[in-house]
Amino acid sequence: MKDVRTHVGEVMALFREYGELSRTDVIDLSGLSRSTVNQRLTSLHEFGLIREIGGAESTGGRPSSRFSLNRGRAVLLTADIGATGFVAAICDLGGTPLAHRRRTIDVWDGPEPVLSAVDACFTELLASPEAEGLPVWGVGIGVPGPVEFAAGRVVNPPIMTGWDGFDIAGWFSHHGAAVVVENDANSRAVAEARPRRHDNLISLKVGTGIGSGLVFNGQIIRGSEGAAGDIGHTRAAVADSADPLPCRCGNVGCVEAYAGGWAIIRDLALLGVHAADVGEVVALVRQGNLDAVRLVRQAGRVLGDAVADLVSILNPESIIVSGRLSDSDEVLLSGVRERVYQRSQPLATRNLTISVSQLGEFAGVMGLALITGDRIFGSERIEELFPETADRPA
């Protein structure tokens, strides 16, 4: 029985990657025989996952020879939760947000109030015209902390007080769909890597805090405890040459204690400049406030020192910076670039690009939709979406 599921999944994966394919494309890309491909395309077409496009009308019951992913067959509910706010979105099966809501929260309030606010947005979004009548096939939740991916739980977060071990997947089980919980930086990394077809990419999220997502060999690196990527709480190089500054995680000398948005706000206050949040820091930079420009560039250098070693060790093809502090007119990025090109090995930077994300506030939810799609359309779940498929002969 595995044959059927696997092959439907394999063909579905091609449509998720390419969007639109002819019958011949599918045969060439999959290496499957024509008769097997015909059978799989018929299954996908019957279940409404692909649609005929262009070409002649079908004759004799067989679909015509060009197909596209039916992105509107169902919807995915996604929420990208940060320390101080979240974006909730309904996405189509291709990962495109159809409608969204933005809310201010405080992640320190703990899981119940935050997740209640997220689910209230989901209820609103499901009543919107974009989602009307469509089934929910998956839920993807991004959180700013380490995640035990298989269990859908946050584990030992440095900053998310009260979230440790909380069953986030269970909270959303009433939607009757697969629930995926993912670290926010990991979901951004997938959103950046997949459309570029970059197999080796580092995504940095710099806002109030600092996180990173690592995609290598085309897969997220989560590490053995789901703790991989937490660059914000690694030791800053500058912490070795002077008294290390205290971090909000309880340690001292973390990169975040020098380069995080909260640290910049702290340092501006010491100079008598008030900024209520990272948005105001960015506004000050854009207004040309010299203290703000200097502090953000210096934050970029501290971050760059940490990233430089990572570049030498992991040899990514691109580094994409997102998060609200990346809106600072290249000031942050110039500090990062300065240190990476100065400190990394020449071979590792030869073809490296360092750039600001173009996905804006939707990077998180787009990545979550892709990761949730991977879970749904992986061979283990196809059967659950289409129980009839499993009964077909191999």
Place this chain on the structure above:
Amino acid sequence: MKDVRTHVGEVMALFREYGELSRTDVIDLSGLSRSTVNQRLTSLHEFGLIREIGGAESTGGRPSSRFSLNRGRAVLLTADIGATGFVAAICDLGGTPLAHRRRTIDVWDGPEPVLSAVDACFTELLASPEAEGLPVWGVGIGVPGPVEFAAGRVVNPPIMTGWDGFDIAGWFSHHGAAVVVENDANSRAVAEARPRRHDNLISLKVGTGIGSGLVFNGQIIRGSEGAAGDIGHTRAAVADSADPLPCRCGNVGCVEAYAGGWAIIRDLALLGVHAADVGEVVALVRQGNLDAVRLVRQAGRVLGDAVADLVSILNPESIIVSGRLSDSDEVLLSGVRERVYQRSQPLATRNLTISVSQLGEFAGVMGLALITGDRIFGSERIEELFPETADRPA
């Protein structure tokens, strides 16, 4: 036709992983139907890749129901080349070295003399009783530098003068078998990770120089230019607080310039203690020479500082140290452990183990045999080994 190849490869992969399996085991582990499994087992048995073990004699032409990998069906030629010497070995298809040779070389002499010496050993080994009459199905060559894996070439090596772009795979093509070229630290990492079933592991090789191999999500991380893992030429934390020392790669402040075997020999000489090579450094440590003990422990600390950040970012489950300097009675390791547990994030070290390799000088060739086996028995190559298979109906 792909179906046949893929499924033979899938079943073969199970025998490579488990060694010995019943028919029912194969059905359970593969998810394939009984009739498909019977067909694949018959193919593998006919081609001599698996053998019947125990059980009753076969009746009616069908093999009995328990099988083991026929490790002796063919041999793999492997050579693990270091800066000052290599180990060449004939391995069986399970990756076990059957016979080996050890030679002293100087990698700075360039590729021709070194690879000629390797091939001379292969000729000797092929004439040995262990290999007599067996076909060569693969050649695996490990080198102490960055490798463009797909092309089988060394690229931009920091220390391997004259090797840049040299066609190593072509040099061994006269064996008429697949040739795999791999970084030496990567092959060690596979040799450590695979038998432990560790999906997230860092392998450190500390000898004259320092390298690392990273296996995450069960795969080698090579990076976009094959330069990943070169921890020896990242910047040492101590280089930020004093005048950085020059490195043999031409840069300054590299980890190797403080913690590599050559740097310890240099520092011993400054104290009037002579050591001709890393073996003599280890002998001094074992004799209790205080200068040698202090310098090796300090080297461990410098290495530990670099590894600590890597642990925080990648969250491996184990770190395995090999190379001649790891023979120093835990002195090197104690320095590494001190800094990793001091500087890494607590979550990332909760279940981390740091230990010395138990594979000795064979770690490299064992990993090369496994990686070469992956290439040979991957779905793209099965067909070449068994042309008849491709003609069978799915």
